[in-house]
Amino acid sequence: MEDLIKNLEKEIKSKFEEIERIGEKNFIKVLNSFRKNGVVESDFFDSTGYGFNDVGREKLERVFAEIFDCEDSLVRSQITSGSHAISIVFFSLLKPGDELITITGEPYDTIQRIIGTKKSPLSLKDLEIKYKEFNIIENDIDFRKIINDKTKMVFIQKSIGYGKRKKTLLNSEIKNYIDEIKNIKKDTIIFVDNCYGEFVEENEPTSVGADIIAGSLTKNPGGGIVPFGGYAAGKKNLIEKCSSLLSSPGIGKYGGAQIGFKRLAFMGLFLAPHFVKETLKGMVFASKLLSHYNFNVFPEWFEKRGDIILGIEFKDKNNLIKFAQLIQKYSPVDSNAVLEPLKEDFYNYEVIMAGGTFTQGSSIELSFDAPIKEPYIGYLQGGLMYEYIKYVIVKIVEEFKMV
Numbered sequence: 001m002e003d004l005i006k007n008l009e010k011e012i013k014s015k016f017e018e019i020e021r022i023g024e025k026n027f028i029k030v031l032n033s034f035r036k037n038g039v040v041e042s043d044f045f046d047s048t049g050y051g052f053n054d055v056g057r058e059k060l061e062r063v064f065a066e067i068f069d070c071e072d073s074l075v076r077s078q079i080t081s082g083s084h085a086i087s088i089v090f091f092s093l094l095k096p097g098d099e100l101i102t103i104t105g106e107p108y109d110t111i112q113r114i115i116g117t118k119k120s121p122l123s124l125k126d127l128e129i130k131y132k133e134f135n136i137i138e139n140d141i142d143f144r145k146i147i148n149d150k151t152k153m154v155f156i157q158k159s160i161g162y163g164k165r166k167k168t169l170l171n172s173e174i175k176n177y178i179d180e181i182k183n184i185k186k187d188t189i190i191f192v193d194n195c196y197g198e199f200v201e202e203n204e205p206t207s208v209g210a211d212i213i214a215g216s217l218t219k220n221p222g223g224g225i226v227p228f229g230g231y232a233a234g235k236k237n238l239i240e241k242c243s244s245l246l247s248s249p250g251i252g253k254y255g256g257a258q259i260g261f262k263r264l265a266f267m268g269l270f271l272a273p274h275f276v277k278e279t280l281k282g283m284v285f286a287s288k289l290l291s292h293y294n295f296n297v298f299p300e301w302f303e304k305r306g307d308i309i310l311g312i313e314f315k316d317k318n319n320l321i322k323f324a325q326l327i328q329k330y331s332p333v334d335s336n337a338v339l340e341p342l343k344e345d346f347y348n349y350e351v352i353m354a355g356g357t358f359t360q361g362s363s364i365e366l367s368f369d370a371p372i373k374e375p376y377i378g379y380l381q382g383g384l385m386y387e388y389i390k391y392v393i394v395k396i397v398e399e400f401k402m403v
Contacts, residue, residue, distance in 0.1 A: 172208070228359075
């Protein structure tokens with residue numbers, strides 16, 4: 001096995017060098033923004049009550065907007081998840097009679113609840129917001145036939161979800177779609193779900209024309225140490241509307257106490273390019289080793305990556321469950337837990353989720369999610385350290401008795 005690993009690492013060396021180059025560029029971008037905006041220790045101090053005049057909070061959002069190459073951002077501990085951040089954008093920017101179009105197929109299950117294609121207590125459908133769904137990844141789309149006067153927003157999910165989709169979009173591809181849409185209807189809001197994609201490429205969707213993006217701080221931009229929170233970033237007028245929904249009109253971004261958050265948010269953002277780089281190297285190694293043992297993986301190790309996720313197709317329920325259990329077994333936290341599939345409120349089918357993580361649900365830490373449905377695809381992500389990911393994947397291959 002040692003000889004095999006050495007040979008595989010030699011084969012993927014060029015990919016590692018590419019990842020290192022992108023990681024260094026993103027790190028320099030983050031460091032320069034911290035220095036330019038004069039981040040000081042007092043910016044980490046808590047605010048209380050209404051949270052007015054919180055200089056550190058305001059500076060964090062300036063830094064975030066600058067790094068993400070946009071006008072403004074909303075980075076708050078009160079945002080509970082990536083889905084919450086996406087929900088804020090939807091409900092802030094759409095009104096009755098507007099049309100929402102998604103062009104990347106069926107979105108994540110939690111987003112379907114927000115839109116109203118799956119039952120929930122409150123959805124866009126309840127507000128009479130129209131919805132159309134297309135899949136540009138599998139089919140050619142003539143945007144001239146789907147964009148109309150009522151089309152207020154086009155939603156793009158950068159990363160793969162739990163559906164049949166096996167391709168994450170690159171920002172260059174997103175740019176092409178944005179250019180086409182804007183040529184037809186310039187005022188269409190382009191909203192990109194950027195979860196799992198931050199710092200993977202040299203730029204972000206807002207660098208290539210997206211009007212607004214959203215994501216979670218327990219994913220890439222939290223650097224593995226932010227225990228909660230989320231963000232939206234984009235055009236100033238759109239962020240102002242989002243902040244009004246998060247707090248209230250008239251208060252918007254000017255309120256919102258941040259307790260035990262800002263030091264971690266600043267530090268996590270500073271660390272994020274490094275840990276994303278480590279995670280990407282781990283996913284490339286996992287892709288190479290698993291494909292060597294005839295696992296069907298996507299993307300393959302040599303392909304360009306737009307996120308930190310590795311899809312693994314098992315075609316067998318028991319092997320999928322076993323893989324999840326082994327991820328848990330070799331985790332630093334809750335390694336003694338024996339996982340079983342569970343029907344959760346968010347999904348209409350059983351799922352299994354492995355993650356011995358220091359932050360509950362953190363997917364920049366090594367984790368594995370899978371819906372228990374054919375063709376039994378699981379999603380490996382995170383890891384923080386190349387050595388950790390490499391060790392775990394090797395142990396899993398050994399336990400599958402493939403060596």
